[in-house]
Amino acid sequence: MKHFSLKSIIAAGLATIVAGCTSQTSTQMSGEEQKFISELMSNMTLEEKIGQLNLLPAPGPIVTGISEQTEIVSQIKEGMVGSILNIKGADAIREYQRIAVEESRLGIPILFGLDVIHGYQTEFPIPLAVSCAWDTLAVTESAVIAAREAATDGIAWTYSPMVDICRDARWGRIAEGNGEDPWLSGLIGQAYVRGYQGDDLAGEETILACLKHYALYGAAESGRDYNTTDMSENRMFNEYLLPYKMSVEAGVGSVMTSFNDINGTPASANKWLMNDVLREQWGFDGFLVTDYSAIFEMKAHGLGNEDVLTERAMNATVDMDMCGNCYINQLTRLVKEGRITERQIDTACERVLHAKYALGLFDDPYRYINKEKGEKELFKAENRAAARRITAETFVLLKNEGNLLPLEKKGRIALIGPVAGSKAQLTGCWSVSSDYSKYTTIYESMSKYLEGKAEVKYAEGCHYSYDPELEKHFLWNDSASTRSHKELLDEALATARWADVVVAVLGETKEMTGEAASMCNIEMQASQRDLLEALLKTGKPVVLLLANGRPMALKWEQENVPAIMDIWFPGSEAGDAICDVLFGDKAPMGHLTTTFPQHAGQLPIYYNHKNTGRPIGENDYAKYTSGYLDVTNAPLYPFGYGLSYTTFEMSDIDLSSPTMNADGSIDATVIVTNTGTREGTALIQLYTRDLIASVTRPVQELKGFQHCTLKPGASTPVKFTITPDMLRFYDSQLNYINEKGDFDLMIGFNCRDVKHETFTLE
Numbered sequence: 001m002k003h004f005s006l007k008s009i010i011a012a013g014l015a016t017i018v019a020g021c022t023s024q025t026s027t028q029m030s031g032e033e034q035k036f037i038s039e040l041m042s043n044m045t046l047e048e049k050i051g052q053l054n055l056l057p058a059p060g061p062i063v064t065g066i067s068e069q070t071e072i073v074s075q076i077k078e079g080m081v082g083s084i085l086n087i088k089g090a091d092a093i094r095e096y097q098r099i100a101v102e103e104s105r106l107g108i109p110i111l112f113g114l115d116v117i118h119g120y121q122t123e124f125p126i127p128l129a130v131s132c133a134w135d136t137l138a139v140t141e142s143a144v145i146a147a148r149e150a151a152t153d154g155i156a157w158t159y160s161p162m163v164d165i166c167r168d169a170r171w172g173r174i175a176e177g178n179g180e181d182p183w184l185s186g187l188i189g190q191a192y193v194r195g196y197q198g199d200d201l202a203g204e205e206t207i208l209a210c211l212k213h214y215a216l217y218g219a220a221e222s223g224r225d226y227n228t229t230d231m232s233e234n235r236m237f238n239e240y241l242l243p244y245k246m247s248v249e250a251g252v253g254s255v256m257t258s259f260n261d262i263n264g265t266p267a268s269a270n271k272w273l274m275n276d277v278l279r280e281q282w283g284f285d286g287f288l289v290t291d292y293s294a295i296f297e298m299k300a301h302g303l304g305n306e307d308v309l310t311e312r313a314m315n316a317t318v319d320m321d322m323c324g325n326c327y328i329n330q331l332t333r334l335v336k337e338g339r340i341t342e343r344q345i346d347t348a349c350e351r352v353l354h355a356k357y358a359l360g361l362f363d364d365p366y367r368y369i370n371k372e373k374g375e376k377e378l379f380k381a382e383n384r385a386a387a388r389r390i391t392a393e394t395f396v397l398l399k400n401e402g403n404l405l406p407l408e409k410k411g412r413i414a415l416i417g418p419v420a421g422s423k424a425q426l427t428g429c430w431s432v433s434s435d436y437s438k439y440t441t442i443y444e445s446m447s448k449y450l451e452g453k454a455e456v457k458y459a460e461g462c463h464y465s466y467d468p469e470l471e472k473h474f475l476w477n478d479s480a481s482t483r484s485h486k487e488l489l490d491e492a493l494a495t496a497r498w499a500d501v502v503v504a505v506l507g508e509t510k511e512m513t514g515e516a517a518s519m520c521n522i523e524m525q526a527s528q529r530d531l532l533e534a535l536l537k538t539g540k541p542v543v544l545l546l547a548n549g550r551p552m553a554l555k556w557e558q559e560n561v562p563a564i565m566d567i568w569f570p571g572s573e574a575g576d577a578i579c580d581v582l583f584g585d586k587a588p589m590g591h592l593t594t595t596f597p598q599h600a601g602q603l604p605i606y607y608n609h610k611n612t613g614r615p616i617g618e619n620d621y622a623k624y625t626s627g628y629l630d631v632t633n634a635p636l637y638p639f640g641y642g643l644s645y646t647t648f649e650m651s652d653i654d655l656s657s658p659t660m661n662a663d664g665s666i667d668a669t670v671i672v673t674n675t676g677t678r679e680g681t682a683l684i685q686l687y688t689r690d691l692i693a694s695v696t697r698p699v700q701e702l703k704g705f706q707h708c709t710l711k712p713g714a715s716t717p718v719k720f721t722i723t724p725d726m727l728r729f730y731d732s733q734l735n736y737i738n739e740k741g742d743f744d745l746m747i748g749f750n751c752r753d754v755k756h757e758t759f760t761l762e
């Protein structure tokens with residue numbers, strides 16, 4: 001391997017030093033770095049600087065947007081490509097890097113990015129599932145493993161965390177976020193950032209994180225992807241922006257603009273959001289990249305031609321153009337015409353170079369590529385063991401009539417449903433780096449798990465949809481069963497009749513959530529519902545393992561199926577993790593971070609909503625109140641909900657004082673008791689409600705949570721300390737303030753099942 005170090009060449013004085021570099025310096029730069037970057041930039045042509053702002057897709061099998069995939073080698077040689085995405089494999093990355101460092105004039109290393117969203121080869125569950133563990137340490141651990149694996153292949157930059165708040169399950173990308181609570185999502189965003197970036201970005205096992213999609217992408221109207229958002233600033237700051245802000249506070253190194261229009265200005269042209277809020281208010285000093293061709297797409301938004309769009313994106317302080325070719329095609333001319341200053345280009349270029357410097361790429365452009373290490377690291381037993389443990393934490397037990405679960409490891413088990421026999425379906429959206437050949441199906445894992453103890457038979461059971469066209473969309477690259485509906489059903493029923501218990505794995509395919517996967521019908525597809533109904537009619541006990549990437553409307557299932565456990569899209573260790581929980585070696589401990597509606601017509605539905613002037617009990621109806629004629633306001637499963645194999649009870653709240661001073665705090669304590677017969681882990685949640693304020697406030701807001709693991713009969717005190725800081729909000733003038741007055745304090749097992757107390761902030 002030829003060792004190349006641009007940094008050492010410059011240090012040795014081989015670079016031409018041109019005085020008078022005009023670039024601004026980032027606050028994070030050391031003197032040495034500042035000198036290095038100034039010298040490098042002083043040697044760059046305008047075109048080469050613009051090249052650093054150009055992010056292109058590598059031609060190949062990974063496609064994540066609409067753009068022509070062209071040959072990029074000649075552009076790399078000309079110094080016109082600063083970063084590349086959608087490439088994997090140490091050899092391929094090394095070769096592109098070699099071309100950049102050896103065959104371009106300045107040899108500036110390329111930054112390689114990929115959507116490493118929930119694991120690289122060791123796949124963790126989809127982010128929405130991971131959020132249901134309410135375990136920030138587990139999030140960080142998953143990100144450390146993902147970064148370590150991805151880094152050996154040469155990936156230095158991941159497009160994660162995604163912290164878009166979503167309250168509308170029709171939106172397919174709800175699967176990629178951390179649920180509907182802004183504070184919890186922020187904590188999780190921070191945990192991802194810590195895991196990817198670690199303490200030292202230049203380390204061989206850390207990669208640059210990219211916070212996305214800034215901003216409000218999850219509030220797309222009607223849950224339709226890429227759609228408009230229009231929102232008051234009060235709502236933005238109180239309900240949507242917090243997780244982005246918290247991730248910036250955790251030091252995320254890059255931020256991605258979202259596709260959507262925000263109050264008339266799409267994010268990539270939104271100077272207020274990008275510069276005034278993100279950079280100036282929150283102090284973000286990393287670089288800003290667009291989402292895939294988002295600058296170009298502003299043409300369809302009706303903002304003008306590419307020159308105008310480029311100008312607007314540059315003026316919004318967007319540094320890098322992802323796959324839009326606007327910067328590379330327009331910026332030189334715009335500078336010549338005086339519409340964009342060279343100083344703006346310098347600032348953007350410097351931010352990108354700073355990231356490359358911080359990643360250590362100037363010391364060794366190949367530092368992230370280590371095939372030998374990769375062979376040992378990728379999908380190694382230790383990584384898989386961590387994934388199995390974390391995956392088991394994400395399952396949410398939704399119903400368990402008559403303690404049907406856990407199942408005994410004996411007798412005959414019918415495992416039914418296409419997901420149970422599929423590898424591709426297990427990983428969910430964004431699994432571009434998965435290697436399915438390494439995984440086992442749920443059926444294979446379960447057969448092994450129960451070897452010598454119980455018999456398992458598998459039947460595919462149904463098509464994902466009765467409509468073949470729809471099934472094609474649901475499967476995209478995967479193939480549909482070639483067997484008829486009747487053949488599949490007959491086989492499934494015969495298998496069920498043979499068995500003592502039926503485990504049906506049904507719900508969604510992985511293509512039914514993620515990008516461009518909005519759905520109007522969020523119920524179980526008829527082909528799957530009919531199978532479930534037929535299985536129930538056999539009279540055998542039926543457990544539904546729900547594979548899904550969004551909250552689904554499962555009223556019928558809740559009413560008819562005795563046991564339901566949400567396994568989401570569980571990743572590469574699905575089979576073993578499912579067996580761990582299904583057969584009781586572990587207790588389920590996941591809790592919903594997103595509300596499940598009874599009906600899609602209730603959307604958007606979320607626990608932290610405001611009151612109307614005519615509120616009504618969740619299960620009631622009355623004329624002239626705020627509800628629906630045909631469906632109550634109650635969710636099917638509320639935020640924070642999740643059962644265990646045991647039961648818990650909670651004492652009333654013991655408050656250390658009914659009043660709190662502006663600079664004081666109060667403690668709220670409950671005693672939690674395991675009243676069942678098995679060990680289990682409870683998630684104790686703290687909520688507050690500001691009862692009287694100068695602006696309307698939500699009926700509930702999550703302010704704390706704690707896990708407690710208890711043996712049968714055991715009790716423990718759980719104490720929360722509440723401070724005035726936790727009660728602050730943005731008022732009508734966007735001042736972040738405390739207001740004196742009364743608060744309702746709630747502690748419980750989910751947002752509905754709570755004890756109440758009140759206190760006064762003085």
Ligand code: BGC
Nearest residue numbers: 064065115159212291292515
């Ligand atoms: C998605 C982003 C993703 C990017 C790069 C876009 O289509 O919206 O979330 O990071 O592609 O693959």
